[in-house]
Amino acid sequence: MMLRPCDVVLIAITIWLTLANIARAFIRRRILHASYLGVTWAIFISFTIADLFSFAVGNWILALLSFVALREYFSLIEVRIQDRLAILGAYLSIPFMFYFVAIDWYGMFIVSIPVYSFLAIPLLITLGGKQREGTIHSIGVIEFGLFLLFCLGHLGYLMRFSSWMAAALVIQVVVCDVSSYLLRDRLRSLLAETIARFLVPLPLTISVALLLSPWTGIPTRHSLIHGAMIPLLVIMGHRTADYVQVDLLGGEGALFPDRGRVLDDLKSFLFATPVVFHYIRYFLT
Amino acid sequence: MTHALLLRPFIKFFSGVRVVGGEHIRGLDQYIIIANHNSHLDTLVLFFLLPLRDIARSHPVADEPYFSKSRLAFRLISFLFQPIWITRGRPETDRDPLEKVKQVLASRHNLIIFPEGTRGRPGEMESFKSGIGRLVAQCPDVPIVPVYLSGPERALPKGSKLLLPFWNSIVIGHPQTYHGPHRDITRRLESILVELSLSNAARRKRSARKRAAAVVAFLGIDGSGKSTVSRIVAQGLSRASNVAFVSDGLEFYEQGASRDAQPLLAEKLREIIGRNAKRAKSLRAYKVPKLAELLLRDYLIHEVERWYNPEIIITDGLPIFNMAAWAALYKKEAIDEETCTQAISYLTEDAGRMDHSERLLRDLPELKFIRHLSLTRLRLPKAVVMLDVAPGTACARISSRGEQRQVHETEEKLSELREAYLMVCEVVQRHWGIPVQIIDGSQTLQQVASKSLQFAESLSLQKGEAGESSN
Numbered sequence: 001m002m003l004r005p006c007d008v009v010l011i012a013i014t015i016w017l018t019l020a021n022i023a024r025a026f027i028r029r030r031i032l033h034a035s036y037l038g039v040t041w042a043i044f045i046s047f048t049i050a051d052l053f054s055f056a057v058g059n060w061i062l063a064l065l066s067f068v069a070l071r072e073y074f075s076l077i078e079v080r081i082q083d084r085l086a087i088l089g090a091y092l093s094i095p096f097m098f099y100f101v102a103i104d105w106y107g108m109f110i111v112s113i114p115v116y117s118f119l120a121i122p123l124l125i126t127l128g129g130k131q132r133e134g135t136i137h138s139i140g141v142i143e144f145g146l147f148l149l150f151c152l153g154h155l156g157y158l159m160r161f162s163s164w165m166a167a168a169l170v171i172q173v174v175v176c177d178v179s180s181y182l183l184r185d186r187l188r189s190l191l192a193e194t195i196a197r198f199l200v201p202l203p204l205t206i207s208v209a210l211l212l213s214p215w216t217g218i219p220t221r222h223s224l225i226h227g228a229m230i231p232l233l234v235i236m237g238h239r240t241a242d243y244v245q246v247d248l249l250g251g252e253g254a255l256f257p258d259r260g261r262v263l264d265d266l267k268s269f270l271f272a273t274p275v276v277f278h279y280i281r282y283f284l285t
Numbered sequence: 286m287t288h289a290l291l292l293r294p295f296i297k298f299f300s301g302v303r304v305v306g307g308e309h310i311r312g313l314d315q316y317i318i319i320a321n322h323n324s325h326l327d328t329l330v331l332f333f334l335l336p337l338r339d340i341a342r343s344h345p346v347a348d349e350p351y352f353s354k355s356r357l358a359f360r361l362i363s364f365l366f367q368p369i370w371i372t373r374g375r376p377e378t379d380r381d382p383l384e385k386v387k388q389v390l391a392s393r394h395n396l397i398i399f400p401e402g403t404r405g406r407p408g409e410m411e412s413f414k415s416g417i418g419r420l421v422a423q424c425p426d427v428p429i430v431p432v433y434l435s436g437p438e439r440a441l442p443k444g445s446k447l448l449l450p451f452w453n454s455i456v457i458g459h460p461q462t463y464h465g466p467h468r469d470i471t472r473r474l475e476s477i478l479v480e481l482s483l484s485n486a487a488r489r490k491r492s493a494r495k496r497a498a499a500v501v502a503f504l505g506i507d508g509s510g511k512s513t514v515s516r517i518v519a520q521g522l523s524r525a526s527n528v529a530f531v532s533d534g535l536e537f538y539e540q541g542a543s544r545d546a547q548p549l550l551a552e553k554l555r556e557i558i559g560r561n562a563k564r565a566k567s568l569r570a571y572k573v574p575k576l577a578e579l580l581l582r583d584y585l586i587h588e589v590e591r592w593y594n595p596e597i598i599i600t601d602g603l604p605i606f607n608m609a610a611w612a613a614l615y616k617k618e619a620i621d622e623e624t625c626t627q628a629i630s631y632l633t634e635d636a637g638r639m640d641h642s643e644r645l646l647r648d649l650p651e652l653k654f655i656r657h658l659s660l661t662r663l664r665l666p667k668a669v670v671m672l673d674v675a676p677g678t679a680c681a682r683i684s685s686r687g688e689q690r691q692v693h694e695t696e697e698k699l700s701e702l703r704e705a706y707l708m709v710c711e712v713v714q715r716h717w718g719i720p721v722q723i724i725d726g727s728q729t730l731q732q733v734a735s736k737s738l739q740f741a742e743s744l745s746l747q748k749g750e751a752g753e754s755s756n
Contacts, residue, residue, distance in 0.1 A: 067450075071301060075436070075452035084447055091450065 006164055006215040007051060013167075014048045017041040036177075036265030039065065043155070043170055051163035056102050058163075059156050063098040066152045070094065070145055072262045076248045077141045082129025086142050089124045093117040093146055101156040109157060113150045118143055144244070148263070151270055154277040161280065164215040169276055171212075172205040172227065173268045176234040179204070198231045205230045218284065226279055233272040241267030289337055292365070296333050300440055300450050304334055306457035310430055311336060313460060315393050318343075318430045319417060319474060321410050321482070322399035323438030328366055330437055330453050331397055344369050344389055345397040369396075383420055390424050400474065404443045410479065418471030421463050428460035429474065433481040456481055459549065459592075473545075484592060498529070498590050500664060501741055502603035504610075504706050505672035506699045507691070508679030509726045510733065512601050514672060517734040518741055519599040529589045531582065532601035533559065537593065551588050555581040563691055568615070571693065575611065576651070579604040583663050605632055605663040606709045612649060613705035614698065620648075620705075625712050628652060632663045668744050669719060670737045671710050674726035676700040720744065 003011075021041050042065045050058025074087055093113060100109035122139050159166040179201040187193040209227030213220060241263065249260050296302060310316065320331060328345050335343055349370035353359045362368060369389055371382035389396060400417040401410065421429060436453030458481045463470045503515040512532050519530040523538030530536040535552045537544045559578045565571035583604040589595065609629055613620040620628075627645045631652055646653055674682075676699040683694050693702070707723075714721045722740040724733055 068301075071450045072452065074450075075301075075439070079439075081442055081445065084442075084445060084449055087449055088447060 010044070010048050010051055010163065010167060014041075014044045017044055039262060039265040040170065040174065044167070047159060047163045047167050047170075050159050055160060058159060059098055059102050062152060062156045062159070063094050066094050066098075066149050067091070069152070069262045069266055070149055072260070073145045073148060074142075076260065076263075077145075079138060079141070080129070080131065080134055082131055083125055083138045083142065085128040086121045086124040086138065089117070089120050090142055090145055090149075094149060097149065097153045098156060101153060101160060104160060106157070109153065113146050113153070117146050121146070148266065148270070151273045152266070154273040155269065158273065158277045158280070161285070162217060164212060165218070165280060168208065168212045168216050169230070169272065172208050172230045173234055173272050175204045175208060176201040176231050177268050180234070180238065194235060197235055201231045201234075202228060218280065222280075222283055226276055229279070230272055230276065233275055234268045237268050237270035237272060241270055292329060293333055296329065296453070300436065301452045302330065302333055302436075302455065303452065304455045304457065306459075307334065309457045309459055310334065313428060313430070315390070315395055316428050316430045316460060317390075317396045317398060317421070318432055319398050319400050319478065320432040320434055321478060322401050322404050323406075323409075323434070324404060324441045324443065326437035326441045326448075326453075327399065327404075327434055328397065330434055330455065331432065332366065334432075334455055334457070335395075339395060341367075342393070343395040343397060346371060346386060346399075348372065348403075383416070383423065386420060387424060390427055400471070406443065410482065413471050413475040415467060415471055417474060418467035418469070421470045421474070422465070422467040425462060425464050428462050430460045431458035431474065431477050431481055432456070433458070433478060433484075435482075456484065480593075484594065498595050498598045499668075499744075500586065500598045500600060500603070500666040501668050501670065501744075502600050502606060502666040503670050503672065503737070504602060504606055504710065505726060506674065506676065506679050506703045506706065507694055508682040508699070509672040509674040510682070510730060511672050513730060514734050514737055515599050515601045515670075517730075518670075518738050519597075521734075521738045522597055522599070522741055526596035527594075529593060529595040529598045530601075531585060531589065531598060535585070535589065537595070549585065549588050549592065551581055551585045555585060565691070568693060571691070572611075572615070576608070579607055580655070586664060600666070603664075603666055603669075605629060605665065606669070606706070606713075608632070608663075609709045609712075610702055610705035612651075613708065614693070614701055616648065617701070622708060622712055624648060625708060626716050629665075629709075629712065630716075633665050665713070665717060666719065668741070669710060669713060669721045670740060671706060671721060671723045672726035672733065672737075673703070673707070673723050676703060678727055 017037065017040060021037050024037055042061065046058040046061035046065075048058075049061065070090065074090070079087065096117070097109065097112045100106075100112055121142050122135075125135060125138055125142075155166055155169075158169065176197075180197045183193060183196050183200060187196055206224060206227035209216075209218070209223035210220065213223045216223075218226070245260055245263065245267075248263075310318075318331060320327060331345075332340060332343070345366050345368045347362070347366075347368040347370060349372055352362055352370075369385055371385065386396065398417055398420075400413040402414040402416075403411075405411040421427075433456045434453065436451050439449075439451040440453070441448050458477060463473065501518075503511040503518075505511040515532065516530060516536070519528045519536070519538050520541060520543075522528050524541045528538045530538060534556070535549065555578055558574050558581065562571055562574035562578055565574065582600075582602075586598060586600065586604075589598060609625055612628065613625070624645060628649060631645065632655065676696045679699055680694070680696050693699070710721045710723065713719045722737070724736050724740075726733055
């Protein structure tokens with residue numbers, strides 16, 4: 001099998017992330033501890049496998065990652081005993097959705113969660129017990145979990161178009177995250193910080209998009225536009241996830257694997273994946 | 286084998302487990318684990334945290350009639366956990382259930398007991414049955430390890446047959462042995478588990494603001510009566526709030542009375558090192574153990590906060606100030622107010638952000654060493670009380686104690702130390718705006734104590750206010 005340069009780069013990134021993860025186990029520095037090496041590593045492993053060996057395996061690795069994220073989310077929310085059936089339904093939505101990604105049935109993938117799961121959850125809640133108080137709350141919190149899952153599903157479908165499209169998106173999001181990490185608490189007003197968090201990564205995300213365009217196959221014009229979109233989408237994702245996180249967990253403090261770590265790692269993808277996916281799908285396919 | 290290859294990976298990947306305090310169980314020879322009981326999964330999760338070599342010699346205590354309803358389940362449970370079968374609440378059929386359990390303990394095996402007797406409602410703890418107290422009273426030498434489980438009650442609650450993935454969080458408390466009447470032991474164990482469930486480590490949600498305890502430090506040279514005075518103040522303040530008192534020992538006060546608590550490992554270590562330091566023959570030999578003791582004392586303050594969550598911590602001396610004063614004693618020529626300020630800020634603040642003069646590190650190379658050990662986040666107090674005594678009086682008091690004198694307890698050294706403490710007080714008041722009260726320690730004990738208490742009460746140290754300036 002001949003390796004193309006893009007495959008080599010993908011493998012190199014994955015190996016580097018693997019080594020960084022191993023290093024993290026030994027070096028307990030705060031910056032490494034809090035950074036989202038684990039999640040990025042899992043994502044890149046799935047890209048590499050999908051690119052080189054089998055799309056299905058890479059796809060199911062993403063499904064596993066969704067399971068971890070969903071499990072953490074459900075461990076954080078308050079649910080009644082009778083919602084357990086609905087939670088089971090939510091877990092089963094993972095294979096339900098990723099199956100349609102695997103067989104490349106777009107029409108079914110795009111309605112799997114917003115139509116079928118969103119209808120099934122309230123029904124399952126009513127089947128779980130007789131208590132009516134708190135039903136709306138339960139439906140809301142469980143379906144928000146599915147919303148997270150749906151975002152990761154989009155990443156999977158983007159990977160189906162091309163591994164490098166998805167990889168470029170992840171790299172751009174990471175660039176935005178790193179710059180917003182470096183910018184935090186530096187500026188006095190929220191507005192100034194938001195503008196800085198948009199403008200500082202902007203040249204970087206655009207250049208990443210342009211640089212990778214031979215591999216992603218996105219034409220220059222669209223690379224420019226979607227490179228410019230990503231910082232804005234990341235800011236939107238951060239803002240939404242911050243509100244959710246504070247409500248779930250309270251203020252600041254260390255994040256642990258069962259206390260919002262995975263959610264924190266995925267928050268930048270919340271808006272970026274679906275919007276970029278549909279942009280690419282609408283204009284380029 | 287089954288545990289290592291099948292059950293552990295299952296728990297790890299299906300549910301996920303986070304263990305806090307795992308060091309408390311490692312290295313123990315024999316122990317009794319007590320835990321809250323909300324789910325059938327509890328036993329499985331508890332076996333997850335046992336060291337592999339202990340699995341074959343650890344036994345949960347289980348009710349035979351309940352589990353023998355199904356032959357298959359009975360066989361499976363017997364195979365996996367080798368439980369000790371007892372019969373709940375029917376003493377006529379079972380001679381003495383304690384006998385069986387005691388035999389197991391006599392063969393140096395470990396026990397897992399759910400003292401609630403049965404699974405409670407999800408997330409709630411029931412009162413303990415008396416059996417655990419009786420057992421502990423009869424085998425007082427086996428350490429008890431309290432464990433608080435949360436998660437299994439969500440994964441498989443009572444009354445549900447549907448097993449779902451949820452994170453499990455396990456908090457392991459400090460092992461301890463108990464003596465005394467069995468009723469007291471039962472009550473004590475129950476309150477320990479309740480405390481553990483409320484501890485910061487066990488909470489699923491993080492609190493909106495990390496509530497830091499207010500630290501009040503008592504300074505003064507040896508013989509100034511600071512230990513006695515600070516203990517009286519701790520007792521006085523405890524009428525309104527929970528107070529931890531860190532002196533040569535660790536004490537807790539609640540509603541004006543002392544309260545016993547689980548000992549901390551750091552505390553034991555500090556005691557040993559402190560004893561070593563006190564025996565030192567020269568100032569040189571005194572230096573290293575004293576420094577280690579001071580650093581441990583600071584760590585201890587953090588540990589006390591982490592596990593007991595008191596509102597106020599009264600300390601007899603404060604590591605950072607003692608260090609500063611001792612530095613002044615060892616390096617008289619190098620320390621002036623400015624270096625003292627710099628050194629304190631070096632040790633308490635984020636050292637990376639500050640630019641420190643070369644001189645500071647040249648004069649005090651120990652700082653670099655402490656920095657390398659990542660010990661530079663020592664804690665500044667909310668308030669300082671300095672008991673000022675003339676060195677002569679202090680010496681007279683020390684000799685009237687009749688103990689062996691420590692190396693630095695001479696009039697000359699003490700007067701230097703007193704100067705240094707006064708300088709430190711001056712510096713923290715000016716540079717950090719920490720309220721300092723200097724009290725003339727030559728008055729009678731009652732006068733000094735009531736003055737310090739007045740000062741401490743005037744600070745309004747209750748939580749909430751204290752939290753804002755947590756570091």
